[in-house]
Amino acid sequence: MTATDIPAENGLKRVLGLPGLTLFGLTYLAPVTVFTTYGAVTGVTHGHLPAAYVIALVVMLFTAVSYGRMVRAFPAAGSAYTYTQQSFGGHVGFMVGWTLMLDYLFLPMINFLLIGIYLHSQFPSVPARVFVLAALLLSLLVNVLGVNSINRLSTLVVGLAGVLVVVFVALSVHHTLGHHVSAPFASFQPGGSGTSAAFSGAAILALSFLGFDAVSTMSEEAKDPRRTIPRAIVLTTVIGGVLFIVVSWMGALVHPGSTFTDPDSAGLDIMRTLGGSAFTSFFVAVYVAGAFGSGVTTQASVSRILYSMGRDGVLPRRVFGYLHPRFRTPAIAACLVSAVSLVALFITLDNAVVMINFGALIAFSVVNLSVVKHYLVDKGRRSGRDLLSYGLLPIVGFALTLWLWTSLEGITFEVGLCWMLAGFLYLLFLTRLFSRKPPVMSFSEDQAAAVAAPAAEERAVPRS
Numbered sequence: 471m472t473a474t475d476i477p478a479e480n481g482l483k484r485v486l487g488l489p490g491l492t493l494f495g496l497t498y499l500a501p502v503t504v505f506t507t508y509g510a511v512t513g514v515t516h517g518h519l520p521a522a523y524v525i526a527l528v529v530m531l532f533t534a535v536s537y538g539r540m541v542r543a544f545p546a547a548g549s550a551y552t553y554t555q556q557s558f559g560g561h562v563g564f565m566v567g568w569t570l571m572l573d574y575l576f577l578p579m580i581n582f583l584l585i586g587i588y589l590h591s592q593f594p595s596v597p598a599r600v601f602v603l604a605a606l607l608l609s610l611l612v613n614v615l616g617v618n619s620i621n622r623l624s625t626l627v628v629g630l631a632g633v634l635v636v637v638f639v640a641l642s643v644h645h646t647l648g649h650h651v652s653a654p655f656a657s658f659q660p661g662g663s664g665t666s667a668a669f670s671g672a673a674i675l676a677l678s679f680l681g682f683d684a685v686s687t688m689s690e691e692a693k694d695p696r697r698t699i700p701r702a703i704v705l706t707t708v709i710g711g712v713l714f715i716v717v718s719w720m721g722a723l724v725h726p727g728s729t730f731t732d733p734d735s736a737g738l739d740i741m742r743t744l745g746g747s748a749f750t751s752f753f754v755a756v757y758v759a760g761a762f763g764s765g766v767t768t769q770a771s772v773s774r775i776l777y778s779m780g781r782d783g784v785l786p787r788r789v790f791g792y793l794h795p796r797f798r799t800p801a802i803a804a805c806l807v808s809a810v811s812l813v814a815l816f817i818t819l820d821n822a823v824v825m826i827n828f829g830a831l832i833a834f835s836v837v838n839l840s841v842v843k844h845y846l847v848d849k850g851r852r853s854g855r856d857l858l859s860y861g862l863l864p865i866v867g868f869a870l871t872l873w874l875w876t877s878l879e880g881i882t883f884e885v886g887l888c889w890m891l892a893g894f895l896y897l898l899f900l901t902r903l904f905s906r907k908p909p910v911m912s913f914s915e916d917q918a919a920a921v922a923a924p925a926a927e928e929r930a931v932p933r934s
Contacts, residue, residue: 509736550836606814676877
């Protein structure tokens with residue numbers, strides 16, 4: 471029995487095809503959030519935001535391909551946690567999974583915070599916390615109901631974002647035709663000192679692509695995951711990147727230069743220039759819908775990582791390894807993620823943002839190295855083509871990820887390292903000061919069914 475044959479009644483439901491997986495990734499990516507950092511990064515790049523997005527897309531494609539390689543080897547719900555565990559062992563796998571949780575746990579909270587901020591700006595008489603709590607509870611409901619509900623929501627959100635992008639591009643072209651633009655491609659041609667500025671901006675913008683990796687967490691709910699997941703990861707990265715590039719280019723045509731009255735509201739300024747208050751209201755509505763969709767998908771991803779770690783016995787199995795008997799979803803894990811997201815009622819957006827990205831870059835780095843370890847070292851694949859696919863490309867991806875670390879602030883390292891220390895202490899407890907091995911998921915071809923079958927879980931977890 472292969473991994474794709476795991477009985478639905480024992481594990482997660484396999485209902486997602488390539489379109490559904492790609493929509494999931496794009497919803498997680500939330501393409502309209504290009505306007506969240508539009509003003510600030512336009513300033514960093516000296517007006518060459520599209521060029522920075524092109525660089526960021528190229529950088530992230532290397533890591534996206536590495537995720538695809540590892541999905542083919544281990545189509546399980548644990549994402550980077552599973553790949554690292556299988557390549558480098560349970561101790562390293564646990565630390566990567568633990569660190570990645572920092573990123574995933576805070577991403578839903580940030581989306582709920584954005585919903586509260588934007589809706590409060592439209593309805594100032596209603597406290598932002600009311601909108602935050604309503605979005606949080608609704609997101610939990612959608613997650614408990616299952617991936618079919620998430621798939622329908624993803625379709626709606628991506629559809630709305632698509633409409634916004636089409637209208638935005640049409641209005642931008644109309645505006646540009648009415649105003650002479652001497653150099654329409656200037657934003658793609660930084661040149662001189664602008665080149666280093668574009669690379670600096672790309673180091674920040676590459677983190678906007680967070681979401682392609684989350685597609686891999688749906689491996690046990692995907693049809694033919696070894697084929698569909700890698701394709702969905704690359705499609706999510708490319709489509710999201712193209713949308714980012716086109717929208718930022720149109721914005722540069724409408725508002726040349728890098729100076730804004732308020733960089734934080736640069737997107738709203740551009741919308742007002744194009745369509746007045748009506749189009750601005752439509753933009754806010756789509757932005758909120760995108761933030762909600764991203765909140766749902768980020769919660770789904772981290773719930774499945776927690777479920778995978780609970781199923782392995784790394785976290786308490788009765789709590790984190792629980793599936794709802796009717797909906798076959800990790801309901802308790804989703805509730806715990808919602809409980810963490812309640813922090814959104816008391817924290818500011820600036821403080822929340824610094825919590826993320828550390829875990830993602832840890833995961834990106836180790837997944838690239840896992841490709842080399844699994845295929846070249848463990849499998850002994852050494853042909854010229856193998857050395858290119860499983861050696862050179864992931865090493866380039868790893869080097870580019872190291873470069874992305876330069877975009878992080880000092881407080882991000884402080885929070886991330888403290889979180890890792892807490893995880894290391896828990897690992898000491900789990901392994902009784904390393905006197906026993908941490909639980910490791912059994913994932914050979916003839917044992918894949920044991921990943922999900924409760925009766926086989928005890929046999930799949932090594933004990934000392």
